[in-house]
Amino acid sequence: MSRQLGDGHRRFLQTMMGVYIIDELKAKALYQYCCETFKMQCAADRLDEFIETINLKLQPMFMQVRKGMSEENGHQYYALVNTAETDITRMTSDYADNELELFRKTMDLIVGSEKGTASSTDILNSTDTMTSKKLKKSETEHLLTRLVQDKWLCEKRGEYTLSTRCIIEMEPYIRSMYQDQVKMCHICHNVAFQCQICENPSCGIKIHNPCVARYFKGKMEPQCPACDDFWPHEIPEVRGLRSQSKK
Amino acid sequence: GKEKASQLFYEGSAFDPTAFAEHLLSFMGLNRLEDEEDDHQNEATRDGYLPKDAWHRLAKHTEGCFSTAPSFHYMMGSFHAEPPPPKQRVE
Amino acid sequence: TSQVQRGLEKLTPAQVDQKTAEVVQYFLMKDQKKIPVRRADLVKYVVKDYRTIYPEIIKRAARTFEQVFGLKLVEIDPKHHMYILVNNLETATSRAAPVECPTNPKMGLLFVILSVIFMKGGTVKENLIWNTLKKLRVDPGQKHEEFGDVKKVVTDEFVRQKYLEYLRIPHTEPVEYEFRWGPRADAEVSKARILEFMGKLHEQDPRSWTQQYREAHATQNSS
Ligand SMILES: [Zn+2]
Ligand SMILES: [Zn+2]
Structure with a gap:
């Protein structure tokens, strides 16, 4: 089924690019809005079908609107994700190389911990073992703020966890890179931290x-x-x- | 009044950047320290401060002037996939 | 084009699709910071051995942007072959969207600068811009808490993104610069909408700025 996309699909996709992640309720409202604005047929229970139509077109570009659960409130969310690592995707410049290294170290800490968290102190300490240009304390703090703002991490009283956006996009990566450490939830079979x-x-x-x-x-x-x-x-x-x- | 207006229309009114800035300040929600300092000739424009979201507010309201493409941001794929170093148990 | 035809015959459709997808990815990645894509870089980093069919690949990438993303691939500099992406969907809709994308405050700053340039006839000396910004509590000589190094944002970032041109005025001593709209602004920004906003702000009929009104509506129709 290779249906053509309409402007409603395109508006939905563009909004996803801008907001990164939305919960199911907002996704439904957005779906309805897109249909009404662009005079498309809209059935309340057809959201996943609508998204599937978009995904078919995104697949060749290694992109996807992917659904996943928030570990915090159990609600379903949709995030626009990248699905492959290539020479081109690595050229992205949202974060510098040393910032990405520290993000990876933070993931190592979170995944390797009992509770699925990493304290800011542990993250700051992990800069000692950086192989790229070492981040200063203030730079690390600034980076952590940005990572929270960009919705890659969550922070509560100095403890960092992986955000829903991060888990949705990085799930396949986490499964393969942290095979020995990560466990799946016995009920929903997704990776489990909280x-x-x-x-x-x-x-x-x-x-x-x-x-x-x-x-x-x-x-x-x-x-x-x-x-x-x-x-x-x-x-x-x-x-x-x-x-x-x-x- | 009407005559003047049509003449204005014919020749076109001039754009005054100072008046523009004054209007923008009000639009962005300037909190004036002095009360009701309305004459824009006055260089007392230094007085007062803008709220924290002033520029957000302006950006939001002028969004319609731009047909900017949204951009796509991701984390997966921005760095080499690499398993973590073997974990040392220090507890 | 016959060269393109011959090139295509040597490749499988899957190979061409794959290359097109890579070109799309490259554009999206470059657009994260609104940096225009140069053809030379595109060929060097992505197209590589497929350069003989370059015209076909760029055509397909443009089609993908239009059909999947609602974006338009625009060549803003035919001489140096530079491309940008602009939105192809109508931005103003009658009803507010239930989900709002976060706005970048820098766009407010850019709006002010573009407006002054446009309202002043297309070219302004840099001092007029700096003085206007100072009135808005943005001093190019000072670190601004929202924009950081303002002078750098305006004369470097906006210039690299091709929103602005920052040019030396010839034969001036001391050296003076002037601002103009860059080709990205021409492709992306609606003069008619700016004028509409001006009208609301000044509580004045947009048509009263005769010159600007004529220009805004002339360019609207031609593009
Ligand atoms: Zn048990
Ligand atoms: Zn579960």
């Missing part, structure tokens, strides 16, 4: 916090879905069902 871990040492599966909330909702005696051991963690509430009301 999660709970089964305390049975022979099991140790991970479940995202929002996936925990949804999976154990209303269960009196929560048991690990893999080993049946008692699930000892506090079960979080299912959060803000603004858009996920259908399931």
Whole structure:
């Protein structure tokens, strides 16, 4: 099915280029807006089909509008991502080489940590082992601010985590580069950083916090879905069902 | 009044950059320190300060003048894929 | 063109598609900072061995930009073969979009400069620009908290992006410079819309700036 795109598709794509990532509810509103503005047919449940039409055309350019879950609130998001690394994609100049090196080191720290976080102190310390031009303290702090602004990292009280945008775009990369360290969520099978871990040492599966909330909702005696051991963690509430009301 | 207006129309009115700047300051939400200093001849334009989002505001409102292409930004693919160094356990 | 034909015959459609995709990627990557693409660089870094079919590849890339992204590939300098991307979709719509793209405050700065140049007939001495900016609390001699080194942004960044031309006025002592619109501004900025905004700002009919009004509407129709 190689349908032609209309201006509505193009407006949707252009908006995605500008905003990088949007939640499902906003994506639906944008879809509706694009259809109405450009007089296209619009059916409320056809968003994914609409995006698939765009993706078919983006595929040759190694681009994609990809869907993924926020580890924080469990909502679905859409992000426009690059899907391949080539000589050309590496020419990008949003960040300098040493800034990219530090971003990678930050990813190493986050992925390698128990809680999926890295403290600003650890990140600052990791500049000691940089092979490209070493970043000064103030430069590192400035870079971290930019990475948060550009939605590659999230920050809470000096602790950095990978953002939803980052996880959506980098998931295949993380899976292949950190094979030995990264674990998948037992429920949704995506990479898991902000999660709970089964305390049975022979099991140790991970479940995202929002996936925990949804999976154990209303269960009196929560048991690990893999080993049946008692699930000892506090079960979080299912959060803000603004858009996920259908399931 | 009407005659003058049509004459103005015929010859075209002149553009005054100083008046333009004054209008822009008001548009961008200048907080004047002195109250009601309205004459733009006065070089007291140094007084007052612009709010933090002043230039954002102007950019937003004049966006329609530009048909700028949005640009595509990404992280994946901007550096060589490389597995992390083996982890040393220091705990 | 027969050379292009022969070149195409030696390649599989997949190879041509692949090369076109690379050219599109290269344009998108360069456009991150609004730097125009030179044909020489495009050939050197991307097209490489496919240079015999260059016209065909650029044609296909232009088609992709139009059909997939709603963008237009414009050659802004036919002599040095420089290209930029501009938006092909109507920017002003009746209803506000539910999702707003973040705006770059530098575009506000650029708007002021382009407006003054346009309203003053197309060429202005640099002092007029600096003085106007100073009134707006932007001093080219000082570090601005939003723009940093203002003089650099205006005379270097905007110039490299081809929004502005910054030219030495001949035979002046001491040396003086003047500003003009660059070819990117010509391709990307609507004079009619600027005038409309001017009208609102000054509470004045845009048609009262006769000269500018005529120019804005003449160029609109021709392009
Ligand atoms: Zn999960
Ligand atoms: Zn278990």
